[in-house]
Amino acid sequence: MTPQRKVRVLVADDSPVVREFIVHTISGSPDLEVVATAASGDEAAELTVRLSPDVITMDLQMPGSDGFAGIARVMAEKPTPILVLSSNREEVKGFRALDLGALDLMEKPVPESMHRFGAELTRRLRLLATVPVIRHLRGLRKPSKPVEVRRVRAELVVIGASLGGPKALAALLGALPADFPVPIAVVQHISGGFTEGFARWLCHESGLDVKAASDGAALAPGRVFIGADDFHLTVERDCVRLVEGPAVSGFKPSATPLFASAARSFGPKACGVILTGMGRDGAEGMRELKRAGALTIAQDEATCAVFGMPHAAIELGAIDRVLPLDRIAPALLQVVR
Structure with missing residues (x-):
């Protein structure tokens, strides 16, 4: 019987401490493996084209080319499921990343939630790795034709x-x-x-x-x-x-x-x-x-x-x-x- 192929993950974060924690968390799951790490959006995009990971974790705040630039390049050059890790859950920046094509959003871990974060991170990576990602044009594609719908006025x-x-x-x-x-x-x-x-x-x-x-x-x-x-x-x-x-x-x-x-x-x-x-x-x-x-x-x-x-x-x-x-x-x- 052929063993199941591991989910291949690319980790993009400019903080060595955060990168190490995420890599350690992923490496603890027998069905997941980290294929590379990146410290900028451009590096993440280049590694994605070269290595074809199944899923990417993407920080947004990185020096030089940030996570937004990385997401845009990945979606243009090698569409891949992206999980955004945001440091502030109330900011709108994470949702801008979803608008660019990232599929999901998680808050970065804080000390009291490390264990919960690890379990949730690995669950989401497994889920996202199964999603076929295609290029979608942003917004509405063209003026829409009228759609015939029925009857009672909705309230x-x-x-x-x-x-x-x-x-x-x-x-x-x-x-x-x-x-x-x-x-x-x-x-x-x-x-x-x-x-x-x-x-x-x-x-x-x-x-x-x-x-x-x-x-x-x-x-x-x-x-x-x-x-x-x-x-x-x-x-x-x-x-x-x-x-x-x-x-x-x-x-x-x-x-x-x-x-x-x-x-x-x-x-x-x-x-x-x-x-x-x-x-x-x-x-x-x-x-x-x-x-x-x-x-x-x-x-x-x-x-x-x-x-x-x-x-x-x-x-x-x-x-x-x-x-x-x-x-x-x-x-x-x-x-x-």
Whole structure:
């Protein structure tokens, strides 16, 4: 029997101490190996072209050519899954890196979280190494044709996303007008502590009023709520709720409780959207929305970083429309007016 090939990792960080810690952590896993280290973005890109690693960890703050330059070069020359390690989880810089093509974001370790960081780092590297990365043009590709959608005017849009979601959400929300006439609630699987920074980044990218959700916050036209860490996000007729409870599909927040609550509270006057992501989260919730008469939309495979979540919902028969990312905003505009 042929032994399974190890996941080959390139580590890019200008700090020798951090590099050594990350290398030591990865080397402790029998299925992972570090193939090289880099101290600048350009060096990381050059090593990526030469060595073809399966996945890269990328620091952002490096002298000379920084992590942003490195990500841009990697995505142009040798598209490879990139995990960004950020030193400040509330800054928008990490989300700029996702917009350039990095797939995931983690906070750099602090002394009290070293053990947790190591376990989470190796888990994510294994996951990211399975993702096929392709070049996607930033933003919307061209003016979109109208999309025929049905019937009842929607009063709420609910969105679920995971791996690749931040970039997709920025493109989708950025294509909506500032006077979008209904509220939007979003569950995005993201590292703990990054929600506030993520909301600020989306606000800047879109021009909409994007906030980290707080319990009881009022739904309002054009307001976008992002699910908070360690709570499920749900909706009532006039507000959002943060709900405790076990993880669903391995996630908290999970898209399924959000979609299910929208089905209960808004019925056919809701619209559900499921974007790029790995796994099956949100599929059952989308089925509940469809059964309630709501319009359900899935991002298509060609524009997804990972087609897992949309595919799972499609397999359940829970989706009315499968659309490229650049056609989802026109569909939403039609259904809310």
